[in-house]
Amino acid sequence: MAAHRKPKQRLYTGPAARTAATLALTGAATAAALPGPAAHAEPQRxxxxxxxEVDRLYHEAEIATERYNGAKEKATAAEKALDDLRDEAARRTERLNTSRDELGAFAAAQYRTSGLGPSVQLALSSDPDQYLERASYLDRIADRQSVALDRVRRQVARIATLRAEAKGQLADLTARRAELRKSKATITTRLTEARRLLDRLTPTERSSYENSDHGSAVRASRSLPRGSVQAPSARAAAAVAFAYGALGKPYVWGATGPSSFDCSGLTQAAWRSAGVSLPRTTYTQINAGRRVSRSELAPGDLVFFFSGISHVGLYIGNGQMIHAPRPGTPVRIAPIDQMPFAGATRVA
Known part of the structure; x- marks a missing residue:
């Protein structure tokens, strides 16, 4: 039976080849001339x-910064709790080993006298009084052994509890660290996008955006008559004085001083200088004292902004505050009505 062969394709030769080449070149040229998929150019702003848009990105970065600050505070607490649990477990394990050694000594003492019954030992004893004294001693050992055994059991149970608690703390710490990474990535993304947009502005426009209040902040810092801060308490006066001293220092997210600050880092540091410990984030600082209305504001009060309580400043009177605004803009004096007011708290 004849084999089935695929027919050979015949190559063009002569005039046919020239015609095919011409058609191929014409097709290629036509394809090149056709418009491809439209490129998505960025809209001109x-x-x-x-x-x-930059304001929006900075606001989102600040929200993420406060989340980062909260997660960092909780991660630090979880890490300390984990270290404490591990230290306590190590100390209890050492005491457990000591108790086990004591039990071993009791067991050895029992073993040495366990071969003969009490009546036989009494019959063979040359000194019955000595025997009775030794028997009483062994009874006391047995009582002590019972106490030691009970102590070992309690220590083993406590160590098991500590290890379970440490495992839970480790899981909590792992979750906090994951939250830190997520918030940090969000912050970095928003700030990178903001810088990219700012690069579109002319030097004059960018300078106007970033440094519009820088000069007034520095002048206010230099002209402040030290020691004359009017405030309802000595501690509030100390916090306000610290804030004045921070004017002109750069905003750095996550920073609590002394050379740079974010918004809640500045208020925390100001009140720390007055001997008052504030929590780390805006949404916890608002609950750190007594709420006051806008009409009741006095120097030293914490003033909060935006519906998510994502920004805070320190009120200094006359409708003004000192705050750390955003990257590229240092600590400065600003009116409290430049942002949506969300509430105020009097710390002390």
Whole structure:
């Protein structure tokens, strides 16, 4: 039976080859001329739109910063608790080993006298009084052994509890660290995008956006008559004085001083200088004292902004506050009505 062969394709030669080549070149040229998929060019924004978008990105970065600060505080607490549990477990394990050695001594004493019954030992004893004294001693050993055994049991149970608690703390610490990484990634992304948009502005426009209040902040710092801060308490006066001393220092997210601050880091550091410990984040600082209305504000009060309580400043009177605004803009004096007011707290 004849084998089935695939027919050979015949190559073009002569005029046919020239015609095929011409058609191929024409097709390629036509394809090149056809428009491809449209490239998505970024929309052109006006300087005002760029500034508005940058403000939004900075606000989102600040929200993420406060989440980062909260997660960091909790991670630090979880790490300390884990270390404490491990230290206690190590100390109890050492005491357990001592108790086990004591039990071993009791067991050895029992073994040496366990071969003969009490009546036989009494019959063979040359000194019955000595025997009775030794028997009483062994009874006391047995009582002590019972106490030691009970102590060992309690120590073993406590060590098991400590190890379980340490395992839970380790899981909590792992979760906090994951939250830190997530918040940090969000912050980095938002700040990178903000810088990219700012690069579109002219030097004059960018300077106007980033440093509009820098000069007034520095002048206020230099002209402040030290020791004359008017405040309802000595501690509030000390906090306000610290804030004035921080004017002009850079904003750095996650920073609590002394050379740079974020918003809640500044208020925490100011009140720390007055001997008062505040929690780390805006959404916990708002509950750190007595709430006051806007009409009741006095120097030293904490003033909060935005619905999510994502920004805080230190009130200094006359509708003004000192705050750490955003990256690129240092600690400065600003009116409290430049952002949506969310509430105020009087610390002391």
């Amino acid at each position: 006006t300087p005002a739109q760029v500034k508005s």
